[in-house]
Amino acid sequence: MSLKVFDLQCDQDHVFEGWFGSADNYESQQAGGLLSCPVCNSRQISKKLSAPRLNVSHIKETAAPSAGAGNAVAAPSSSQVAQLQAQVLRHIRQMIRSTEDVGVRFAQEVRSMHEGETEERAIRGVATQEEREELANEGISVMPIPDFLDDERLQ
Known part of the structure; x- marks a missing residue:
């Protein structure tokens, strides 16, 4: 395919x-x-x-490589790409599962860590758009977890 x-x-x-x-x-x-x-x-x-991805595999280089020719690697097959994509998604999901779910206390917890009041740790939780904007204005970066990566949201 x-x-x-x-x-x-x-x-x-x-x-x-x-x-x-x-x-x-x-x-x-x-x-x-x-x-x-x-x-x-x-x-x-x-x-x-x-830019279009061109299939130029039918073109063969007839001249000898120049002195400045570099190393090359073969492009992965579509099944290899699909396997790699699945491995990356599994790894990301495992990273998400290994975080502490603080639920609706997310904004409060991340703010407390940012201010040094509590020890930093990997957390996830729920935050409204307004809370995310407030955190960003305070210099606290957070990233939404898309539903397809959060196993617990899919259950």
Whole structure:
């Protein structure tokens, strides 16, 4: 199977790649509201203009490599890419599972750690958009966890 890789962008200007089985697959997911930004979870996604990925495997270099030729590596197959993607997602999910879930106390807890009142630790929880904006204004960076990465939200 040949994968289609598109450069996507959300309404918050986060740019990311989307991997699809076909252009039609992208269109149907977009129309169904199934696409979301992995950074902010926005569902307002658009496809960016990007250079086409050319299949030039049929072109063989006939001249000898020049003295300045560098090392090269073969591109992974689509099944290798899918395996790598699955491994990355498993690793991210494991990292999320290893954090302490503080629930709705998230903003309070992260603020307390930032101010040195409590020991820093890996936490996750629930924060409203307003709370996230307040934290950002205080210089505290937080990142939403997209639903597809948080096993507990999917249960």
